[in-house]
Amino acid sequence: xxxxxxxxxxxxxxxxxxxxxxxxxxxxxxxxxxxxxxxxxxxxxxxxxxxxxxxxxxxxxxxxxxxxxxxxxxxxxxxxxxxxxxxxxxxxxxxxxxxxxxxxxxxxxxxxxxxxxxxxxxxxxxxxxxxxxxxxxxxxxxxxxxxxxxxxxxxxxxxxxxxxxxxxxxxxxxxxxxxxxxxxxxxxxxxxxxxxxxxxxxxxxxxxxxxxxxxxxxxxxxxxxxxxxxxxxxxxxxxxxxxxxxxxxxxxxxxxxxxxxxxxxxxxxxxxxxxxxxxxxxxxxxxxxxxxxxxxxxxxxxxxxxxxxxxxxxxxxxxxxxxxxxxxxxxxxxxxxxxxxxxxxxxxxxxxxxxxxxxxxxxxxxxxxxxxxxxxxxxxxxxxxxxxxxxxxxxxxxxxxxxxxxxxxxxxxxxxxxxxxxxxxxxxxxxxxxxxxxxxxxxxxxxxxxxxxxxxxxxxxxxxxxxxxxxxxxxxxxxxxxxxxxxxxxxxxxxxxxxxxxxxxxxxxxxxxxxxxxxxxxxxxxxxxxxxxxxxxxxxxxxxxxxxxxxxxxxxxxxxxxxxxxxxxxxxxxxxxxxxxxxxxxxxxxxxxxxxxxxxxxxxxxxxxxxxxxxxxxxxxxxxxxxxxxxxxxxxxxxxxxxxxxxxxxxxxxxxxxxxxxxxxxxxxxxxxxxxxxxxxxxxxxxxxxxxxxxxxxxxxxxxxxxxxxxxxxxxxxxxxxxxxxxxxxxxxxxxxxxxxxxxxxxxxxxxxxxxxxxxxxxxxxxxxxxxxxxxxxxxxxxxxxxxxxxxxxxxxxxxxxxxxxxxxxxxxxxxxx
Numbered sequence: 001x002x003x004x005x006x007x008x009x010x011x012x013x014x015x016x017x018x019x020x021x022x023x024x025x026x027x028x029x030x031x032x033x034x035x036x037x038x039x040x041x042x043x044x045x046x047x048x049x050x051x052x053x054x055x056x057x058x059x060x061x062x063x064x065x066x067x068x069x070x071x072x073x074x075x076x077x078x079x080x081x082x083x084x085x086x087x088x089x090x091x092x093x094x095x096x097x098x099x100x101x102x103x104x105x106x107x108x109x110x111x112x113x114x115x116x117x118x119x120x121x122x123x124x125x126x127x128x129x130x131x132x133x134x135x136x137x138x139x140x141x142x143x144x145x146x147x148x149x150x151x152x153x154x155x156x157x158x159x160x161x162x163x164x165x166x167x168x169x170x171x172x173x174x175x176x177x178x179x180x181x182x183x184x185x186x187x188x189x190x191x192x193x194x195x196x197x198x199x200x201x202x203x204x205x206x207x208x209x210x211x212x213x214x215x216x217x218x219x220x221x222x223x224x225x226x227x228x229x230x231x232x233x234x235x236x237x238x239x240x241x242x243x244x245x246x247x248x249x250x251x252x253x254x255x256x257x258x259x260x261x262x263x264x265x266x267x268x269x270x271x272x273x274x275x276x277x278x279x280x281x282x283x284x285x286x287x288x289x290x291x292x293x294x295x296x297x298x299x300x301x302x303x304x305x306x307x308x309x310x311x312x313x314x315x316x317x318x319x320x321x322x323x324x325x326x327x328x329x330x331x332x333x334x335x336x337x338x339x340x341x342x343x344x345x346x347x348x349x350x351x352x353x354x355x356x357x358x359x360x361x362x363x364x365x366x367x368x369x370x371x372x373x374x375x376x377x378x379x380x381x382x383x384x385x386x387x388x389x390x391x392x393x394x395x396x397x398x399x400x401x402x403x404x405x406x407x408x409x410x411x412x413x414x415x416x417x418x419x420x421x422x423x424x425x426x427x428x429x430x431x432x433x434x435x436x437x438x439x440x441x442x443x444x445x446x447x448x449x450x451x452x453x454x455x456x457x458x459x460x461x462x463x464x465x466x467x468x469x470x471x472x473x474x475x476x477x478x479x480x481x482x483x484x485x486x487x488x489x490x491x492x493x494x495x496x497x498x499x500x501x502x503x504x505x506x507x508x509x510x511x512x513x514x515x516x517x518x519x520x521x522x523x524x525x526x527x528x529x530x531x532x533x534x535x536x537x538x539x540x541x542x543x544x545x546x547x548x549x550x551x552x553x554x555x556x557x558x559x560x561x562x563x564x565x566x567x568x569x570x571x572x573x574x575x576x577x578x579x580x581x582x583x584x585x586x587x588x589x590x591x592x593x594x595x596x597x598x599x600x601x602x603x604x605x606x607x608x609x610x611x612x613x614x615x616x617x618x619x620x621x622x623x624x625x626x627x628x629x630x631x632x633x634x635x636x637x638x639x640x641x642x643x644x645x646x647x648x649x650x651x652x653x654x655x656x657x658x659x660x661x662x663x664x665x666x667x668x669x670x671x672x673x674x675x676x677x678x679x680x681x682x683x684x685x686x687x688x689x690x691x692x693x694x695x696x697x698x699x700x701x702x703x704x705x706x707x708x709x710x711x712x713x714x715x716x717x718x719x720x721x722x723x724x725x726x727x728x729x730x731x732x733x734x735x736x737x738x739x740x741x742x743x744x745x746x747x748x749x750x751x752x753x754x755x756x757x758x759x760x761x762x763x764x765x766x767x768x769x770x771x772x773x774x775x776x777x778x779x780x781x782x783x784x785x786x787x788x789x790x791x792x793x794x795x796x797x798x799x800x801x802x803x804x805x806x807x808x809x810x811x812x813x814x815x816x817x818x
Contacts, residue, residue: 007322014323018295022327025288028706029331029377032277032284034338035699037362037370039277041343042350043270044369045360047263052185052359054125055217060224061261062092062214062231065252073210076203078238078250082214085234088227090219093120094198094212097190099461099642101671104169105157108672110461113171114192115201123217124188130154131164131180134197138179141199147176151184153193169194170670172463185358189213206523208248208510208530208599215258228255248510248530262355269692272769276432276699279425283703285377286422287710290415292324292385294717317386324382325375332374336362339370349694351687388414415714416750422707423754424761427791429700431762432769434783436693439773443689448682449616449625450501451553455678456653457500457644458660460671464641474637475568480667481645482545488659490651495547496633498640502685505619506540507639511597511629513537513584520596520604529596537584539576540618540628541600543639549575549613551646552678557581559591559611562632572635574607579615580627597629601638607631621685622774646678653677692772704791708798715747716802726806736807743806747799754795755788 015022050056063071064078074082074094083092094117102111118139127133128148138146147169154160158167158178167178176196187193204211218227235253243249256264306316340362347357465474478496485494499506512526513535520526530536546562548554557578566573574595581590590609598604607629615625633640649656657675664673683690719726726739766778776783 007319008326011323011326025291026331028284028287030334032281033332033335036277036281037339038342039274040369041362041366042360043274046356047267049359051259058218059258060216061256062216063254064250065254067251074212074214075207075209077207081238086230088222088230090217091119091123092216093117097192100171101461102171103670108670110672112192113194115198116195117198126186128180129183139197139199143199145176146179148180148195150187150193154181273695276696280699280703283422283425283706286418287706290418290710296385320386321382325378328374328378336370351691419711419714420750420754422710424758426703426707427758428762429703430787433697433700434787438783439776440689442775443621446621449614452678452682455648456656457646457676459644459674461642462671471637475634478633484663490649492648493547493551494647495551496545496643496645497548498543498643500644501618506542508540509600510536511595514594514596539580540626542630543633544630545633551648555614557612566632568634572605572607573610575611575613575630577615577628579625581612712798715799719802719806740803740807743803751795
């Protein structure tokens with residue numbers, strides 16, 4: 001240990017002698033290790049960190065699977081059959097979560113409310129830290145209302161009150177006494193703050209009404225494969241009894257570990273980003289390795305003298321390892337400090353779809369990872385430098401030292417090899433960033449079907465209107481809000497729809513094309529008709545006003561929009577999207593056709609198609625427009641529990657928001673609104689693409705800077721060490737252009753090798769990111785050619801600057817110096 005500490009002190013003195021070079025090496029490592037640590041903290045927190053629940057590895061998400069292999073939520077009858085007939089699950093529970101307007105605290109709030117069935121809390125392994133859990137009377141159909149709240153909601157909205165007898169919350173016009181507080185940190189599902197019993201929601205007999213998510217816990221000693229086989233067999237048996245080939249019937253069941261279900265969609269993307277930052281770390285290490293080799297070559301005479309005085313090769317290797325360790329630890333310490341800031345920056349630009357962000361932090365496992373990276377970097381740099389510095393005979397070293405030939409051909413070859421590797425890795429990162437940028441341009445060029453400029457939205461979360469009186473009240477409330485909004489200065493048009501385009505997405509289902517004179521009396525008859533594929537089609541279901549299409553600039557293709565003729569008791573009408581008209585009635589005019597879509601909102605009155613409107617991309621810009629049926633909010637307000645009011649305005653968004661808030665406070669004081677601009681919604685829908693592009697682009701830009709620094713440093717060092725040679729050449733008649741060509745030619749060879757290796761590496765590696773690209777090939781020749789040309793130009797510029805210095809060598813001074 002004493003020798004090791006002396007080596008560290010000696011290393012510190014050596015670095016202090018070259019402060020500029022030492023700072024470059026430390027900052028290079030700090031930047032790369034900090035970026036790597038920050039990305040790993042996200043990967044660990046989101047993907048690798050175990051879920052904070054007892055027996056988390058036994059908690060699974062169960063889904064129905066239809067005949068096309070698509071996973072669906074459960075219907076009540078199918079869930080009850082699976083629960084009763086399985087032999088592999090300790091428990092199963094239905095659950096669902098949505099944002100509700102909640103009153104009972106100091107002021108109304110928009111709060112995520114989870115509706116959970118019996119066994120949910122036992123499956124998750126949680127129990128109240130204060131109060132009690134649901135009892136049997138509260139978890140039976142028609143039972144007594146009760147609510148559990150999260151620890152944070154209890155503190156922030158209920159003032160930490162311990163006397164629960166005085167705390168009552170109103171949700172969807174129903175009063176819920178608060179009976180307990182769940183542990184701090186537990187907010188499953190979907191960051192919920194309130195939990196109520198699912199049994200308070202009426203049971204629905206339809207086997208195609210896929211309303212509920214299901215979670216379960218596998219029994220002790222039962223494998224995941226066995227549980228899958230068990231539930232799959234039950235699902236197929238149920239399908240034989242009730243399915244009869246219906247598209248929306250359960251044909252199979254899937255069982256997925258909860259953690260995989262939560263992070264499966266982002267796992268590959270995060271690992272790809274982790275690989276990209278690993279490339280950045282390699283580029284930084286290559287930069288530092290080149291600088292350390294240069295310093296080691298300059299110390300060849302010192303090493304020769306130490307060898308002559310009795311130092312063995314192992315002793316010198318330990319010295320270089322100590323120097324590399326000191327360098328790596330200092331860089332790593334600064335990198336961890338940078339990672340603390342970097343994690344917050346990452347979470348700031350992360351898309352809303354990234355799960356488990358609350359678990360992302362620079363914690364102990366992340367610190368151990370950073371330490372491991374530092375040790376590996378130190379070992380790699382130390383061994384590489386030591387092997388090169390301690391090679392050769394003692395006589396050769398002393399000779400080289402006396403003649404100042406530290407820049408031998410071998411040293412130059414090693415330096416150029418490292419630079420070529422840097423260029424290859426940098427090219428891969430640049431091509432990855434280029435592909436993502438090209439993909440984003442393709443997405444932005446898509447016709448998404450509506451206008452976003454100067455349009456603002458207001459969202460209200462309210463109760464489901466169930467009775468006819470509630471439906472009439474909801475319809476009148478929307479009418480009043482729209483009427484008052486039209487009077488706001490600067491508002492040109494207003495409209496309403498039940499879901500926000502490019503954010504929430506409309507619910508979809510199966511509708512039936514009716515023949516003249518046909519009627520559907522009940523859902524059993526609907527189910528029978530749905531078995532005929534010639535009369536059915538899939539579509540999304542939207543509740544809208546005529547102003548919705550005008551405000552967002554959605555064109556009317558044929559027919560008419562909704563108008564005052566479409567009152568609540570008038571014949572039910574519908575608008576359909578252009579893609580639905582083309583798909584279902586390619587050679588017919590759908591105007592006047594009758595359809596049955598009552599499975600979406602419980603209303604079995606037929607809908608008559610009166611108009612065809614343009615397609616919009618409801619879910620994602622990358623996905624094609626989905627066929628859609630729109631109904632009038634005056635006639636079918638059932639699905640307008642959540643609804644969005646849009647306004648096209650010439651005023652500032654802030655002034656419209658202020659006026660809208662006053663309108664809502666007057667008409668619906670218990671429903672706090674949420675505001676946004678449609679342009680912001682559009683931008684948020686591209687959050688994942690922006691996140692990936694920003695990170696890959698940042699890594700590529702940093703790698704490019706490091707690579708250019710590396711090639712500049714190697715060329716400058718080569719020029720410095722060959723000063724005598726250039727002086728002799730010029731004394732013998734060589735022109736400055738000859739010397740320039742000589743130096744540049746070496747740089748061109750290095751660049752060509754690096755670019756060629758990078759192109760082949762990119763062809764092999766960019767295929768892994770094909771799923772992240774839209775209408776862009778992972779081997780897009782335009783991107784490859786453009787990036788290769790750009791990198792070659794910048795690298796040549798970095799080579800030209802030191803090469804130009806070689807042409808200014810004075811032969812007399814150079815020879816006198818030598």
